[in-house]
Amino acid sequence: MNPEKATHCKEICKILKEALHDNKDLNLSLKSGGKHAKLTDGVHSLTIPSSPSDRKSAKNFEKELTEFVKKLRENEITHGAHE
Numbered sequence: 001m002n003p004e005k006a007t008h009c010k011e012i013c014k015i016l017k018e019a020l021h022d023n024k025d026l027n028l029s030l031k032s033g034g035k036h037a038k039l040t041d042g043v044h045s046l047t048i049p050s051s052p053s054d055r056k057s058a059k060n061f062e063k064e065l066t067e068f069v070k071k072l073r074e075n076e077i078t079h080g081a082h083e
Helices: 010-022 052-082
Strands: 029-033 036-040 045-048
Touching: 010 052, 045 052
Parallel strands: none
Antiparallel strands: 029 036, 036 045
16 A cells, blocks of 8 residues: 555655655555554554544654654564564
């Protein structure tokens, strides 16, 4: 699934494109499910606001996405240290 199909909100779509491009090493993918799409690494996922009425939440989504990627990176470091 591509960012355009995941959301109708241009701001969130742009944030998603950048996140997927900048974090290729995390193997993130988009999955559709019901009313919302999800960004996932297979274990953890983040719900993506998909409707145009969610424009006001673009900043919140950017903040949530930053925290999500940070958490994934911390998990990656933790799991890498245990191996």
